[in-house]
Amino acid sequence: MSQTCVIGLPTETKDRERRVALTPSAVASVVDRGHRVLVQAGAGEGAGFADNDYKEAGAELVAGPDDVWAAEVVVKVKEPQPAEYGYFRPDLTLFTYLHLAAEPELTRALVESGIHAYAYETLTERGLLPLLAPMSEIAGRAAAIIGAEKLSAAQGGSGTLMGGAAGVPPAKTLVIGMGVAGTMAARGLRGVDAHVTGVDVDLQRLYDHHLDGTIDATQVSETAAVAAHVRDADLVVGAALVPGARAPVVVTEEMIATMRPGSVVVDLAIDQGGCIATARPTSLSDPTYVEHGVVHYCVTNVPGQFPRTASAALSAAVAPRLLRLVADPTDPALEGALNVADGAVVHPVVASTFPDLPSRA
Ligand SMILES: NC(=O)c1ccc[n+]([C@@H]2O[C@H](COP(=O)([O-])OP(=O)(O)OC[C@H]3O[C@@H](n4cnc5c(N)ncnc54)[C@H](O)[C@@H]3O)[C@@H](O)[C@H]2O)c1
Incomplete structure (x- = not known):
């Protein structure tokens, strides 16, 4: 040039x-x-x-x-x-x-x-x-805030508060892909006292995050085990990435259909096609839709807000x-x-x- x-x-x-x-x-x-x-x-x-x-x-x-x-x-x-x-x-x-x-x-x-x-x-x-990380950091932090908000009854959620209350367990949250976005989402969710399980194919990453206290529990990304966690989860955050490729579909439609009505999914990986089978791109003007009773937030430009x-x-x-x-x-x-x-x-x-x-x- x-x-x-x-x-x-x-x-x-x-x-x-x-x-x-x-x-x-x-x-x-x-x-x-x-x-x-x-x-x-x-x-x-x-x-x-x-x-x-x-x-x-x-x-x-x-x-x-x-x-x-x-x-x-x-x-x-x-x-x-x-x-x-x-x-x-x-x-x-x-x-x-x-x-x-x-x-x-x-x-x-x-x-x-x-x-x-x-x-x-x-x-x-x-x-x-290094050029994806800054926006993943912001989108991950935002996902925790958005997930907590969408779980409120006023927003169509099940009315579950992240941190629970005395005698009432906290919300169960599942973060799929513990890279930059997943880590920041988990930090935000832990910050409001939710229970956070991190899912990844990278065991070293799970080990590190468990040890440093970013997550309460770890789960290797295997279909049957993920299905059991999804069924119980109030919030699932999707953040799995294989660089350049279409996102791996980790959560199937059958898994989503087992979730409690008013549960929430925030699929950040939607910009690469989504790691949740029922996710389809939404916009900041019209960010959510409900499928199988589950509130889906799949905005492709979360940091834009x-x-x-x-x-x-x-x-x-x-x-x-x-x-x-x-x-x-x-x-x-x-x-x-x-x-x-x-x-x-x-x-x-x-x-x-x-x-x-x-x-x-
Ligand atoms: N929607 C938005 O506005 C927005 C904004 C920023 C980033 N993103 C997207 O968020 C996604 C995550 O980005 P990142 O920077 O955190 O990526 P990253 O590379 O830091 O992390 C991705 C993680 O996914 C894991 N992974 C890969 N395959 C998996 C599988 N089958 N099951 C479970 N985990 C798996 C990897 O091991 C890695 O830990 C990307 O698609 C990125 O483009 C979206």
Whole structure:
């Protein structure tokens, strides 16, 4: 890429999405390196950053999406929405969350356009996912709050209070996938004195979390054992991930049908297709539905409702990698991020999800 790169920062268009990918102070550090940053007017407003803050940071304000998508590199938060597919072109680099395993139409549009699309969620560093982790941390914390709220009778739940009362046991909660999101959900649930069982395929992870007191009990991810826990649970939080792949379905529909009416599931893994069989994507405008008497909350952009914290956390992780991307797209620090390039899927796990699309994995 050129020494001086033109970087575009659009306003997010997903339902009630209020985050922005770069804060004004991150923009200042990008401008300091000699790049031009085009900020769509109002892009930071939902997160509390005024257009003037970006101007003072050295950005150029542009009026609408046409101008900002004309940049060489577009950096954003959520996967492009259908109205944005028309902006894809071969000489454009896109750096954002993509979650392609759950987005066949987007994947096809990216492939057909010839664009270079780098996904935050598959960038891998020392076995970790540093661009997914900040939002998983926030979504996990939020899941505990949302789960507790949805269990109230006023919200259609069974009327169970997380911490119970003297002589009444606490709510039983089950967290599927004890990675970043699952750990933060468990911490939140323990914080309100719920009983928390952590489920994972990674026994070392379960051992560590049990030992450090994040969870009350552990359960290896085996169907029959998980079924017994689901039947008894007031709240199930889904947070299992195999990077790049469709989420493993750990909780079946038959298991959900055994839950008490008014129990709740919060499936964070819905952005990768969901790890609960009855989960289907919902929006911040219309976040829940009831199936088999169980309240389902399956919002794909949970951190979007905490835009101030989430934008600052995302920007801190994205800005240094954006600088590496514009300096050298083949930088090993970007390992795993490139999903689609030059008309083909190039990430091996994503490619195996879409065997009908051209691949160079
Ligand atoms: N809905 C949202 O708004 C939102 C926001 C942020 C993150 N997420 C999603 O939350 C999910 C979890 O993200 P993370 O950062 O915590 O991932 P992570 O990699 O840190 O943790 C995933 C965990 O799942 C475990 N796992 C894998 N297969 C399993 C199985 N069959 N049974 C049980 N556990 C299994 C892994 O061992 C790991 O511990 C991802 O899909 C992520 O995209 C959603």
